[in-house]
Amino acid sequence: MKNILTVTSSPHIRHTLRTKDIMLDVIIVLLPAAVNGIIIFGLDALLVLLSTIAFAVISEYFWNLILKKPQSIGDFSAVVTGLLLGLNLSPKTPLPIAALGSVIAIIVVKQMFGGLGHNFANPAITARIVLLVSFPSFMTQYVEPFTGQLSSATPLASSGADYSLKILLFGTHSGTIGETSAFLLLLGGAVLVIRKLISPVIPISYIASVALLSAAFGDNPIKQILMGGLILGAVFMATDYVTSPTTKSGQLIFGIGCGIITFAIRHFGNLPEGVSYAILIMNILTPHIEKLTAPKPFGFKEVKNNG
């Protein structure tokens, strides 16, 4: 035994789960959807994904290097951001634009606000919106699966008649690289829920509120759920720990809020898609939701002021 012992604060045992493991798990469950996107949309999709991931990691690396901060690329959070951004882009996105999106996500949205855990909005979502308003024509070019021909209309705006449930589930329709296969995305989400890495509250409340509102206003709820970016957004972007509430009731409010805004943009707005904006708006409301839903401690009694 050593003469001078180490004295550390309790507890003296820790769970083995690390931040890095959570990020790796998210990457792994997103891979099937990514591979599916590459199969459907070809080499273009692969190049877009590679450039968003590479530039996300490179941006983080150089930010840390220049600012003399401890290197943080090993936590894989930049990989997750790059991968999510890529999955949210059309396979026809010019590579410089895709790369610029990653730089914006990592440098502007994440690092300038203090790095991992301090960004107020989801980096991938925000970067996608920046690209969308900066390069609208490039960002809304979608292609037909396998053929690579430009599709005439954006997926959600097209009429739903030519989309069967099978096509919608397995993603053989136009859209962004990662959003098309509802089945693979839900499978990945289910793995995350079973492994207790995300709570199912946000995805379920988000998707359910979009479905209910669509049905109530005469839209086809199945098309609204399965086409477009709803599942990718609800399962993988809205559940981002940093930018969503930690309380269960807060998560419910967050999910329903996302659902209402998404529906409102799709149904009443001029934009074809509303998932990104909905999540961004709810990201900004997160601190307030969390404050509103902060739990009372066990055995708490309100001190009555009789004076």
Place this chain on the structure above:
Amino acid sequence: MGKKEKILRPVKKIGRGLKLPHLKNTAEMKTVVFNPKTVSIPLIQHIGAPCEPTVKKGDSVFVGTLIGESTAFVSSPVYSSVSGSVTDVKTISYNGKDTVFVVIESDGKFEKDAALAPCPVKNQEELAAATKKCGLVGLGGAGFPTHIKLSPPKDTKIDTLIINAAECEPYITSDYRECIEGYDDIIDGVYLIKDILGVERVVICVEDNKPEAIKKLYEIATNKRDNDDTVKLMELPASYPQGAEKVIIYSATGRKLPLGKLPSDVGCIVMNVTTIATLYRFIKTGVPLVSKRITLEGTAVNNPQNILAPIGTKISDIIEFAGGVSNNADRIIMGGPMMGAPIATADAVIEKRTNAVLILNEETPAESTPCIRCGRCANTCPMRLMPLKVEAALRILDTATLEDLNVNYCMECGSCSFACPAKRPLTQVMRIAKQTLRRESK
């Protein structure tokens, strides 16, 4: 009496709690008795006023001879744990406090003090007096004198006696062994105290991962002495911190104990199984609390086991007796791995409240990374606090927010730090936050 009615399900569940590794490797091993050559007994082993020594160098003492006492209500007397002679009465700095130690050289005979006599009790006042005289303190770690919990204001109605055998910390099996080896004293103690308190219900609480203890405790609940069917067994899910006082009261009765209140304020008295057994032995024979069963365990211990040792036994002596530790041993923890207190040298001694000594190998501590706001700390906190917010508020010394976050409810169970994937020292943060508020209010 049907079996089903004897085993209760938890009335309420706290709905949180951690699944920890049990590591109860010593559960089936018989307790070994250790008789050290010398003991150094500290005269403060409890929350409250320190005791003044009642012996001096050269005095001969016996097992159960009073060596320290105080007239204060919040205090607990200290007795000699061996027979022999006092070789020194000295003040040394111990755990950051100047503490008086009585050092006794044992003659190895363990002769009992001739003045020890059975201490029959008839009512609650006498029970509280006996508890104080026995020297009992809470065994959970804080060392709160037990008699205070047995002395509620006159008009307080106590309807439930909770026997705590949950033992929810990993590794520790000393209460488990007490259930088996101290069965006779526990059963007599339970029925005696039940009659004295006149409670409507006795709930014996145990976690469902302790099969042998459950068998014994079930025998207590189904004993024919329970003619009015008041004694029940409650199997609780093994979830940490099930044995914490507030949590066990909630599980057993559904009542929430408010901050700063004693269990008697919600009509309950909570006693640990070892406390019951020790108290009954004192009533029966007059021998006070002079020895403790401790679980010697941990990654560095060569032969993990339960050891019955006199209070004041040095940890270094116990280690030698038990067959040593690995060369890589680097940390000694008094208590369980979740809440136990670390000590700096093996010169520390077994105290009344010690229930385990863990010796752990050197490990590279996991590196802290930024908080990713995953919420695991908040979602495992049995008190429903938000350690992640406390950490942010403490960083900028925002005491108003710390107040709003109710940090004083924290019982430092360690769940938040355990669960944190970013390996942030959240329990330590909570502790510092509480100290910060205490300083602020002065």
